[in-house]
Amino acid sequence: MIVISTAFAQSAAGGAESGLLSFLPLILMFGVLYFLAIRPQMKRQKEHKAMVEALQKGDEVISSGGLLGRITKISDAYITLEVAELADKPVEVVVQRAAVQSLLPRGTLKETR
Structure with a gap:
């Protein structure tokens, strides 16, 4: 009986940390996507708009x-x-x-x- 309650207590304490760690890959993937795809596209759109306005x-x-x-x-x-x-x-x-x-x-x- 003591073994079960000790194991349950260990898993409950690690639950808060594992919740944050499970979102870390998702946050990292969004960061990489932003710098490799979204940011360069926004820069190209800004340059095109400036070129069209200066015609x-x-x-x-x-x-x-x-x-x-x-x-x-x-x-x-x-x-x-x-x-x-x-x-x-x-x-x-x-x-x-x-x-x-x-x-x-x-x-x-x-x-x-």
């Missing part, structure tokens, strides 16, 4: 659909891209501002045409 008329860009063009008009939500010239008239396409994937160095489109 100017005359910038050469690539849209998310792969369309290369020069910005001719800018509004709050949309930009107009000149993608080609056909019979000395510009071919223009309207895309959302957020659809701009990257900014190209000036003069890039002259090399591709």
